[in-house]
Amino acid sequence: MSKLVCHFFLIMFFWVSLCDAQVFDLIIKNGHVIDPKNNLDSKLDIGISNGIIKKVSYNLSPYQSKKIIDASGMFVVPGLIDIHTHVFVGGIPDVFANGRNSVSADNFSFRSGITTMVDAGTSGWRNFPIFKKNVIEKSKTRILVFLNIAGNGMSGDPILTGLVDDNYLEKITSDEKYNQQDIVDMNAQKTASVINQNKDVIIGVKIGHYEGEEITPFKRAIEAGIIANVPVIVECHLPEISLENQLRMMRKGDILSHSFENVEERETIIDENGNVRKYVIDAKQRGVIFDVSHGGYGFWFNQALPALNNGFKPDTFGSDLHKFSMNKGMKNMLNIMSKYLNMGMNINDVILRATWNPAKSIKRGDDLGSLTVGNKADIAVLSLDSGNFGFVDAAGFKIKGDKKFQAELTIKDGLIQWDLNGLGARKYN
Ligand SMILES: [Zn+2]
Incomplete structure (x- = not known):
């Protein structure tokens, strides 16, 4: 063999070695990638290194990665974001804040493809530090926060003033708690100040569950x-x-929860002729965000179906997860997504409302809700099962459906946190 040919093979050897160097910790191969922010909707591979998305491309070489996960036949989407949860779990009975009516984020997030949960006002400016120290910093799930305008958040049922301590809360009865509502502790300056000191975690303000007739809490x-x-x-x-x-006073970017609720306390979005009320459409066009916030009582087919037929879609699929909603029609955010899929929404629209839309709504589009190269590797691999399924609303009605999402694999910051069927596990014998 001539020297020239020898050199040629040597150069080729080093070139191939260089190309196939293990530059990734993990490649998710052959999945159907849907990333609404980046307009991705095709079979692509994703290369991850040091917890970061490094490459999204066709046919990444398997030799470039320490680990390969084959996602053939599955959807690969950004880690899901649930913008309405109650996860300030603690030991106090009958309350949400630091209490047993909240649930632990890690127990429900990853198994539903969720990597980020936003707590909707379970804490306020007084007790946020407890929430942060005891729950947020101890959870694997990324927990962000809407801070309640009431100082102690949802520490009573409904709201307490913050003028009492936790020991007092344990002693008083439920009826007494209702008498504790007071706007004295709903302090805009103090709320804003705690938000500004914790901008990495707190992304908004919450108002709700106020039983009085004052409009001041809303304004604050x-x-x-x-x-x-x-x-x-x-x-x-x-x-x-x-x-x-209420909608008139809400600004562009403010979020209405329980958009498809049908209860006495609030007007429905659908009028007596089955149409979406004009002022509701106006608010949406103005930029008010309509979240599902399914919860135990917040989602009714007699609102959601006519709305969808009118072309009125929710912007986000917040679940309103808590101790009471998880075992009712809500179940989890994948169930809400499956409901909408079976109600006729297409799959891209469904994924949009669980990823990019919620990221934008909490002003975290820069780092969450997409598979943008350079972002933290928060990824959900979903399968779409076929069968005979039923989906239930707050009134106890059900619709039938033949499609249901399942979370196969959930990755947060590049690490596998949920793997239903062992996609990332080694084969035994
Ligand atoms: Zn809620």
Whole structure:
């Protein structure tokens, strides 16, 4: 063999070795990637290194990675984001804040493809430090926060003033708690100040579950949102103001929860002729965000189906996860996504409302909700099962469906946190 040919083979050997160097910790291969932010909707591979998405491309060489996961026949999407949960779990009975009515984020997130949960106002400016220290910093799930305008958040049922301590809460009865509502502790300045000191975790303000007739709490929440430049999420049971006035006072980017609720306390979004009310459409066009916030009572087919037929889609699929909703029709966010798929929404629209839309709504589009190269590797691998399924609403009605999402694999910051069928496990014998 001539020297020239020898050199040629040597160069080729080093070139191939260089190309196949193990530059990735993990490649997810052959999955159908749906990434609404980056307009990706095709069979692609994703290369991950040091917890970061390094490459999204066709046919990445398997020799470039220490580990390969074959996602053939599955959807590979950004880690799901649930913008309405109650995860300030603790030991106090009958309350949400630091209590047993909340649930542990890690127990519910990854098994549903979720990598980020946003707690909707379970804590307020007084007890946020306990939430942060005891739960947020101890959880594998990324927990972000809407801070309740009430100082102690949802530490009572509904809201306590913060003028009492936790020992007192344990002693008083439920009826007594209802008498504790007071707007004294709903302080816009203090709320905004705690938000500004914790901008990495707190992404908005929450107002809700207020039983009084004052409009002040609502105004103070908006005021805190303006000072801290963050959105406000509005939950049910507000002061006795109409939905129309409520929506008028909400700013672009503020979020209405329980959009498809049908309860006495609040006007429905569907009028008596089965159409979406004009002021609701106006609010959506103005940029108010409509979240599902399914919860135990927040989702009714008699609202959601006519709305969808009218072309009125929710912007986000917040679950309103807590001790009472998880065992009802809600179940988990994948169930909400499956409901909408079976109600006629296409799969790209469904994924959009569980990834990119929620990321934008909490102003975290820069680092969450997409598979952008350079982002943290938060990824969900979903299968779409076929069969005979039933989906239940708050009124106890069901629709039938033949498709259901299942979380096969959930990766957060590049690490596998959930692997239903051992996609990432070694084969035994
Ligand atoms: Zn809630």
